[in-house]
Amino acid sequence: MTDLHFLTIAEASRLIAARxxxxxELVDTYLERIAALDDQLxxxxxxxxxxxxxxxRVAEAEIVAKxxxxxxxxxxxxxxDIYETAGIRTxxxxxxxxxxxxxxxxxxxxxxxxxxGVLLGKNATWEFAHGGPSWDxxxxxxxxPWNTEHSPAGSSSGSGAAIAAGxxxxxLGSDTGGSIRGPAAACGIAGLKPTYGLVxxxxxxxxxxxxxHAGPLAWTAEDVAILMQIIAGHDPEDPGSLxxxxxxxVAALTGEVKGLVIGVPWQWLExxxxxSPATRASFDAALExxxxxxxxxxxxxLPPLLQFDDVKRxxxxxxxxxxxxxxxxTRPEMFGSSLRYRIIAGGxxxxxxxxxxxxxxxxxARAMQEAxxxxxxxxxxxxxxxxxxxxxxxxxxxxxxxxxxxxxxGGNPALSVCCGFAENxxxxxxxxxxxxxxxxxxxxxxxxxxKATSWRNRRPDLVAKSTA
Amino acid sequence: MADASPTPEExxxxxxxxxxxxxxxxxxxxxxxxxxxxRMIDRLPLERSRDDEPAHTFDPRRFVP
Numbered sequence: 001m002t003d004l005h006f007l008t009i010a011e012a013s014r015l016i017a018a019r020x021x022x023x024x025e026l027v028d029t030y031l032e033r034i035a036a037l038d039d040q041l042x043x044x045x046x047x048x049x050x051x052x053x054x055x056x057r058v059a060e061a062e063i064v065a066k067x068x069x070x071x072x073x074x075x076x077x078x079x080x081d082i083y084e085t086a087g088i089r090t091x092x093x094x095x096x097x098x099x100x101x102x103x104x105x106x107x108x109x110x111x112x113x114x115x116x117g118v119l120l121g122k123n124a125t126w127e128f129a130h131g132g133p134s135w136d137x138x139x140x141x142x143x144x145p146w147n148t149e150h151s152p153a154g155s156s157s158g159s160g161a162a163i164a165a166g167x168x169x170x171x172l173g174s175d176t177g178g179s180i181r182g183p184a185a186a187c188g189i190a191g192l193k194p195t196y197g198l199v200x201x202x203x204x205x206x207x208x209x210x211x212x213h214a215g216p217l218a219w220t221a222e223d224v225a226i227l228m229q230i231i232a233g234h235d236p237e238d239p240g241s242l243x244x245x246x247x248x249x250v251a252a253l254t255g256e257v258k259g260l261v262i263g264v265p266w267q268w269l270e271x272x273x274x275x276s277p278a279t280r281a282s283f284d285a286a287l288e289x290x291x292x293x294x295x296x297x298x299x300x301x302l303p304p305l306l307q308f309d310d311v312k313r314x315x316x317x318x319x320x321x322x323x324x325x326x327x328x329x330t331r332p333e334m335f336g337s338s339l340r341y342r343i344i345a346g347g348x349x350x351x352x353x354x355x356x357x358x359x360x361x362x363x364x365a366r367a368m369q370e371a372x373x374x375x376x377x378x379x380x381x382x383x384x385x386x387x388x389x390x391x392x393x394x395x396x397x398x399x400x401x402x403x404x405x406x407x408x409x410g411g412n413p414a415l416s417v418c419c420g421f422a423e424n425x426x427x428x429x430x431x432x433x434x435x436x437x438x439x440x441x442x443x444x445x446x447x448x449x450x451k452a453t454s455w456r457n458r459r460p461d462l463v464a465k466s467t468a
Numbered sequence: 469m470a471d472a473s474p475t476p477e478e479x480x481x482x483x484x485x486x487x488x489x490x491x492x493x494x495x496x497x498x499x500x501x502x503x504x505x506x507r508m509i510d511r512l513p514l515e516r517s518r519d520d521e522p523a524h525t526f527d528p529r530r531f532v533p
Contacts, residue, residue, distance in 0.1 A: 239530050310508045317505055329487050332494055339493065345502040347486035348479070353509050353521040360512055394497070398504035 004029040005457055009223040012169060013071040016063060018144020023063070023281060024072030027056040027118055032227075034120070034167045039416055043142045043152075043161040045081050049120040052076065053440035055118040057355060062116065071226045071250075073116030074112075077170035081122035081158050082129050082205040085109055086345045088119075090242045092128045092205045093137050096327055096333050106203025107238070108172055108214055108231045115230045120168050126159030129174050129207040130320065130397075133157070144186060144386050145427050145460035150387040154185035155179040155207075159217050160187035164460055170227055171217050175341050176207040177312055178382075179402025180215050181416040185382035188372050188418040190429030190446060191217040192224045193404075195437050196411030197242035199228075200235030206323055208316035209240075210358070211408045220456060221417055221446035225249035228439065244437060252440035253447040257293045260445065263300025263375035272305045273401050276384055282428035286419040288316035289431075289452055290445075300375055308406035311364060313398060314349070314357040321346025341394035361409055368410035372435045377445055382416040403431060413439040417446045418455045473503055 002011065004026060015021035029050050038044055059074035068074065070463040079085065082092045084102035091097045101308050105113065113119070124142040126132025132154050135143035142158040145148040145165040152161040156173025161185030163171055173180040184191025191216045199214045206212055216227035229250055234243040264287070269275050275283065320343040327334060328344055335343075372378065380403055408416040412433050419430040430449065434442035450456050474482075476478045483490060490498060 054484065107514055133474075140502040161488075165495060185495070194476075234532075241526050268518075306511070310511050314505070314508050315514065329489075330514050332490065337497070339500050345505040347488055348498075348502050349505060352513075356512055356514055356516070357509070359516055359520050362520070362522065395500065395504050398501075402517070 003166070003333060004096050005033045006422070007169060008219050009075055009219070009226050012075055013068065014372050016074045016198065017068050017278065019064070021280045023059045023118060024053065026074070027076050028121070030120060030168055037165065038167065040148050040462060040465070041143045041145055041161045041165055043158040043165065043167060044065050044078070044121045045091065045093065045124050045139045045158065046161040048088060048119055049440065050374065052118050052120050053462045059116050059118060062330040068116065070115035070230060072112060072170070072230055075170060076118045076120045076168050077112060077119045078123050078159070078162055078168045079109060079171065080113065080125050080156050080173045082125055082173060082174060082204070082398045083109055084203040085119070085122065085414045088122065088281055088389070090205070091138050092121065093139055094127050096137050102203070104203065106198035107235045109203070109391065111231050118206070123156070123162055123224055126157065127332040127336045127339040128178055128324070130154040130175065131336050131342050133391065134338045135391070141389065142188050143389055144426070146188060147424070149388055150386045150426060151186060153182035153383070153386055155215060156183045159198045160184055160189060160191070161303065163187065163219055165462055166459065169218060169223065172214060173217050174199050174204060174207065175213045175215055175408065176211045176316065177408055178402055180217060181382045181404050181414060185427065185429030186386035186414040187216055189219055190221045190415065190417050191215070191222045192228065192415045192443065193413065193437065194228065194439050197240050198232050198437070198439065199212055200238040202235050202237040208319040209313055210319060210445055211406065220450055221415060221443050224415070225253055225443045226448070228443070247440045249440050249443055251340065254444060255451055256446050257290060257295050257448045258447055260290070260377070261375045261446055262287070262290055262295050262297045263378045264297060265297045265302045265378060265380060266299050267301065268305050268403065269380060270379060272405065275381060278422055279381050279384050279428060282420045283430065286449065287379065288384040289449060293452060299415035300371050300378055302371050302406065303364055303445055306399050308409045309362055309401055312363050312405050312409050314363065315354065317343060317346035317347050318354045338392070338394055340396045347349055360396055365410045369436060372412065376441060377432045380431050382431040385422045385426040385428060409434045412436055413442045415442045415446045417450055419446065419449070420455060474506060
């Protein structure tokens with residue numbers, strides 16, 4: 001049998017339902033593993049061990065008495081440290097919130113708690129999910145479990161690292177320009193940026209209101225679907241929340257992709273941000289898997305990547321300044337240098353310029369949806385394999401192009417799954433983007449790919465440091 | 469169109485108008501960051517019709533208790 005700490009949500013929930021696995025045993029397994037290994041990764045900034053053991057005992061008693069009330073009943077999970085948790089410190093990795101203890105849970109935490117999940121703790125992030133990696137903020141940055149000298153990407157960095165390391169089977173992150181999919185890619189796991197408005201952001205500390213998405217990360221697309229079933233759905237307390245029916249994401253995982261039409265934005269991959277030969281080879285191999293499964297691959301034309309990046313970053317720098325302006329004016333030294341650099345110019349942008357960026361977003365979103373209407377999904381790599389963990393030039397946020405941001409601008413669902421490993425052992429990634437509110441198809445395609453390949457059988461080989 | 473390379477003096481003036489009284493180190497960071505932001509803004513297409521509605525149209529139904 002798989003080591004307990006490497007069980008997926010799907011596997012663990014089946015064992016729990018069959019009374020073959022105790023939630024208490026499962027929680028203790030994760031807590032022991034975190035205690036032994038997380039000094040190498042720093043993926044958690046707060047552990048809620050006592051609470052987790054208590055919740056596990058309650059879950060066990062409930063399941064023995066009445067059976068599980070959801071696939072997450074008795075399953076441990078963690079949260080990026082921007083999700084507010086009542087009575088538990090929520091810092092956003094920032095000195096500004098070092099003592100911030102919310103009085104109320106975020107909507108997502110409420111839903112996971114109601115489903116019977118067991119909260120293990122809070123994951124490291126980049127400061128306010130935007131500035132990093134940083135060594136001058138409240139906690140050090142998380143590291144990549146495939147190679148601790150490398151970055152887990154950001155900003156859901158601790159979330160990605162914790163899942164890949166087997167510290168938890170489930171976590172939630174946030175994605176404003178790629179912050180779920182980037183860490184999922186770097187850490188070789190699955191991460192979904194849902195359709196904008198499908199998952200509530202109420203109680204999630206904001207990065208940029210108009211592009212923020214809350215969403216799940218887990219080892220497999222199937223587990224991501226299980227989490228989406230819990231957290232998706234209308235929330236009147238989130239002004240951006242969509243009041244739409246929630247599909248059965250798990251039932252949609254048929255494994256079937258025959259007849260699927262896949263669009264590839266070759267102009268992005270060959271002209272705008274040319275792929276490295278190794279990443280191109282892994283992407284070509286992934287497309288071949290889909291052809292073998294009966295899918296069709298064709299080019300799709302989208303506006304230039306740079307336009308998506310310019311629009312999002314212009315809007316973001318203003319919205320970020322709106323959120324942090326008071327602190328920037330009165331105590332700028334409390335920010336890490338990376339975040340301060342990335343947001344301080346937002347106060348100098350004219351209202352007209354912000355509005356022009358918002359208007360151009362409409363043009364880009366329309367072009368995205370028109371292109372999406374010609375295919376079932378769009379595929380491309382999420383990112384190149386993770387680089388070394390080191391300070392990035394602060395201007396990189398403004399100058400480094402991204403394969404992920406376009407789907408934040410469009411609001412489309414986009415999933416990252418692992419599609420192999422580089423010679424240095426770091427994961428390759430495949431991004432699957434879909435039509436608005438067609439998250440179920442994106443998950444079906446990702447799940448089918450994972451089940452047609454063997455990449456889910458490989459795990460990082462973390463070894464506890466000797467204390468002798 | 470604004471200059472893509474604003475001078476430090478111009479940035480300092482804009483910063484004061486924005487209520488930012490920054491030490492020299494942070495002002496240097498702002499000059500650098502604002503240069504990048506200006507280049508982004510200057511690349512945005514600006515030719516729009518007068519009635520081109522921005523994306524975040526206000527929906528009053530969202531605020532009904």
